Amino acid sequence: MYTNGYIFRYAAIMVIIAAALLSLAAVLLKPFQERNMAIEKMGGILASAEVEGVETANTIELFNRFVVEELVVDKDGNAAPYKDGKMEDGPAFKIDMKKELYKKSKGEAFHLPIYLINKDGKTVYVLPLRGTGLWGPIWGNIALKEDFNTVVGVTFDHKGETPGLGAEITTAAFCDQFVGKTIFGDDGHFMSIMVVKGGAQKLPQNMQIHGVDAISGGTITSDGVNAMIKDVLSAYLPYIKKQRAQ
Amino acid sequence: MSKEQKEREPLFSTKNIKLLTTPLNLSNPITVQVLGICSALAVTAKLMPAIVMSISVMVVMAASNVVISLLRNGIPPRIRIIVQLVVIATMVILVDQVLKAFVYDVSKQLSVFVGLIITNCIIMGRLEAFAMGNKPWPAFLDGIGNALGYGLILVVIAFLRELFGSGTIFDFRVIPQGFYDFGYVNNGLMILPPMALITVGVIIWIQRYYTRELIEEN
Numbered sequence: 001m002y003t004n005g006y007i008f009r010y011a012a013i014m015v016i017i018a019a020a021l022l023s024l025a026a027v028l029l030k031p032f033q034e035r036n037m038a039i040e041k042m043g044g045i046l047a048s049a050e051v052e053g054v055e056t057a058n059t060i061e062l063f064n065r066f067v068v069e070e071l072v073v074d075k076d077g078n079a080a081p082y083k084d085g086k087m088e089d090g091p092a093f094k095i096d097m098k099k100e101l102y103k104k105s106k107g108e109a110f111h112l113p114i115y116l117i118n119k120d121g122k123t124v125y126v127l128p129l130r131g132t133g134l135w136g137p138i139w140g141n142i143a144l145k146e147d148f149n150t151v152v153g154v155t156f157d158h159k160g161e162t163p164g165l166g167a168e169i170t171t172a173a174f175c176d177q178f179v180g181k182t183i184f185g186d187d188g189h190f191m192s193i194m195v196v197k198g199g200a201q202k203l204p205q206n207m208q209i210h211g212v213d214a215i216s217g218g219t220i221t222s223d224g225v226n227a228m229i230k231d232v233l234s235a236y237l238p239y240i241k242k243q244r245a246q
Numbered sequence: 247m248s249k250e251q252k253e254r255e256p257l258f259s260t261k262n263i264k265l266l267t268t269p270l271n272l273s274n275p276i277t278v279q280v281l282g283i284c285s286a287l288a289v290t291a292k293l294m295p296a297i298v299m300s301i302s303v304m305v306v307m308a309a310s311n312v313v314i315s316l317l318r319n320g321i322p323p324r325i326r327i328i329v330q331l332v333v334i335a336t337m338v339i340l341v342d343q344v345l346k347a348f349v350y351d352v353s354k355q356l357s358v359f360v361g362l363i364i365t366n367c368i369i370m371g372r373l374e375a376f377a378m379g380n381k382p383w384p385a386f387l388d389g390i391g392n393a394l395g396y397g398l399i400l401v402v403i404a405f406l407r408e409l410f411g412s413g414t415i416f417d418f419r420v421i422p423q424g425f426y427d428f429g430y431v432n433n434g435l436m437i438l439p440p441m442a443l444i445t446v447g448v449i450i451w452i453q454r455y456y457t458r459e460l461i462e463e464n
Contacts, residue, residue: 002322010322014329018336025343032347040350056351160358 038088040157048141049117049124050153050179063087068123069116075109077238087115097130097139097232104235112235117143124152127236131228134220135160138169138228144183148240151193154178156225166221177212183233184244185210192233195226257383265387269395271457276399277450278460281367286400287442288359293416295355296404300397302345302360304390306337307369311389313337314377321378330373331364338363368392403445411436 039056042063046054051066070092071079082090092113103110115126123146130139136159143152156169168174177200178193185191191210196202197219200211214222233240256262275281282303289299310333314321321329342360345353353360363369372392377385408414410433413421421430435441454460 002324007322007325010320011325011328014332018332021336022339025340029343029347033343033350036346036350 038093041093042088044141044155044157045115045126045128046117048126048143048153048155049119050143051117051119060088066117066119067115068118071114071116071239072111073114073236073239074111075104075235075238077240077242079114079239097128098137101130101232101235110235112232114236114239119152122146127232129156129228129232131224131231133158133161133169133224134166134218135162138221138224140228142178142229142233148244149182149184151178151181151183158221161221162218164217165215166218168215168218169221169225174212174215181212182209188244190234190237192226192230195222195229197222262384262387265384266391266394269388269391270398271395271453272459274395274399274453275368275371275392276396276446277453279368279371281371282396283443283446285359285362285366286396286403286446287439289356290400290404290407290442291411291437292355292408293401293404295352296400297397298345298349298352299356299359300393300400302341302356303363303366303369303396304393305341306334306363307372307393308386308389309337310334310369311372311377311385312382314373315380315382315385318378318380326378327370327374330370334369334373335364368396399446399449402449403442406445407436407442411441 039059043054043056043059046059046062046066049066051062054062064087067087068083070082070087070090072082072092072095073079080091082092087093092115095111095113097112100110100112113128117124117126124143125146125148126141126143128139128141130137132138138156138158138161140154140156142154144150145152154175156175158167158169161167161169181193183190183192186206191207194200194203194207194211195214196211197214199213200208203211214226269275273279276283276286285299285303289295310330313333314330317329338361341363342353345356345360372388376388380388405415409420413419413426413432421432433441
């Protein structure tokens with residue numbers, strides 16, 4: 001009683017209606033979703049600088065209060081500052097790390113953001129990070145003291161790392177290890193921060209200040225974090241070196 | 247509801263009320279039909295995600311039941327499972343998008359499990375068993391009833407797991423600090439999925455103890 005023609009027509013119409021509904025929902029809800037993502041990004045930046053009391057409701061307000069300046073840094077280390085106006089509208093905040101790092105990998109000109117946070121009268125420099133984990137992208141922020149050497153704090157997040165293993169990079173237990181580590185050796189060489197499988201105590205004594213413990217069972221994610229910090233910080237290196245030379 | 251139908255059968259007739267209440271106990275999707283266990287284990291470490299999950303399942307289940315029931319006379323039997331899946335998938339994606347827009351934090355906690363509502367056997371089961379052969383209003387009630395049965399178990403499990411696993415309810419500390427000073431520790435095992443399965447088992451045991459109809463002859 002149902003001909004093949006009817007079945008095909010039925011399926012086609014059904015799919016078109018479903019597609020139209022979903023596209024409509026996606027378009028209508030997009031502004032809200034983007035707002036949430038922006039809030040999450042701000043929260044990460046504030047959390048890496050160890051700003052306390054950050055909640056979803058007050059993130060935007062705190063972000064505009066604590067972030068005193070935004071910089072856009074190019075590959076030669078020149079910085080374009082942005083001071084006036086709302087920090088959430090700043091050019092640095094709009095930068096898409098994924099695109100800029102892709103440009104870098106192609107050898108093209110790129111621009112990276114830096115956020116200056118005023119915390120207890122001291123300036124903390126927050127550099128966003130982005131790299132790859134096991135199943136998808138990982139990203140985060142690393143906050144450095146005015147000496148551009150000592151780590152104030154870090155945050156990490158991920159798209160879909162394995163819960164209980166790679167996904168542990170977001171936990172305080174992992175992130176707190178970074179506090180107080182340094183990214184430059186005694187001789188001024190860029191050392192990055194190594195995520196060491198088997199534990200940082202495996203490193204020679206003088207290197208332990210540059211190393212943290214990797215996550216057991218999360219080797220590829222840990223390696224991803226290691227590579228991410230190294231790659232992204234080296235992109236900032238021209239700027240950091242200029243600042244350190246002063 | 248048309249007037250004509252109202253005359254034939256009141257909106258909340260005994261039969262319709264039964265559609266709402268039997269899934270709470272006698273035909274509970276989780277404890278009696280043993281469906282939807284996957285999500286019951288995954289999202290019940292805290293109360294909040296469990297409740298949002300229950301509401302999401304309720305919306306998806308009621309809406310797809312109604313849609314399928316409205317379409318039931320036109321759906322070609324040969325592709326009916328595909329039609330059901332398209333309806334469920336559309337509803338789930340809509341719910342997921344709405345959660346992402348308005349309760350972002352919870353949506354992050356639920357992560358893939360909202361998407362996995364699509365594969366929740368309870369929904370497919372109700373569409374195939376009920377909505378394909380019943381009018382929209384009973385189908386709607388059936389969807390709500392089954393989602394309530396599912397949600398009830400989820401909330402009970404989540405309550406126990408959050409209380410004993412984290413010592414909190416809705417993230418508020420309820421176990422006083424004094425207990426911890428005496429050496430009480432949160433049971434970390436409660437946070438892990440195996441304890442959710444054991445909790446389900448205990449709930450089934452208690453339910454069967456009080457509901458003799460459920461006990462098989464042999």
